[in-house]
Amino acid sequence: MRCLESIAYLFPRIWRTLARGPQTVAYPLSPIDLPAGYRGRVHIRAELCRGCGLCVRDCPAFGLELEREDRETFRLIYHPDRCAYCGQCEESCNFGAIYLDNDFVHGTFNREALIEVLVDRKRTNK
Ligand code: SF4
Numbered sequence: 001m002r003c004l005e006s007i008a009y010l011f012p013r014i015w016r017t018l019a020r021g022p023q024t025v026a027y028p029l030s031p032i033d034l035p036a037g038y039r040g041r042v043h044i045r046a047e048l049c050r051g052c053g054l055c056v057r058d059c060p061a062f063g064l065e066l067e068r069e070d071r072e073t074f075r076l077i078y079h080p081d082r083c084a085y086c087g088q089c090e091e092s093c094n095f096g097a098i099y100l101d102n103d104f105v106h107g108t109f110n111r112e113a114l115i116e117v118l119v120d121r122k123r124t125n126k
C-alpha cells in the first residue's frame, strides 16, 4: 500500500520535472549569462598605461609584474594563473588603463601559455 502511495506521490513530480526540461545551464553547449559586475580576466588599454606600477604594488596575488628599463621603456606582464580576480588593480589604476571583463574561458594544461604581456612600451627616440 505504501508503495502505491509513493508512486502516486512521485509520478506527477517526475513527470513535471521531465516536461519542464533541464533547469541547469547547458554551458558550453549554449551561451552563459554572467551576472553584471562579474570579474573575469584582466585586460589593458595599453595607450593609457603610464607604467606607474600601482596595480603591481597593490595586487595581493603577485598577478602583475612590471619590468622597467627606464622612464619610457617598460613591460607590464599579467599572470592569470596567480590572479585572484579581485579587481584591486582596476581600483588602483589612476588612468583607467587596466580593467577586468567577463572573459573567463582560458583553460590550458600549460601555465606558461597563460602569461600575457599587457604593455610593451619602448622608448621612441633611442
Ligand atoms: S584582479 Fe586582483 S589578483 Fe588579479 S591581477 Fe588584478 S589585483 Fe592582482
Ligand code: SF4
Pocket: 048, 049, 050, 051, 052, 053, 054, 055, 056, 076, 092, 093, 094, 095, 096, 097, 098
Ligand atoms: S595599468 Fe594603471 S596602475 Fe598599472 S602600471 Fe599602468 S597606469 Fe599604472
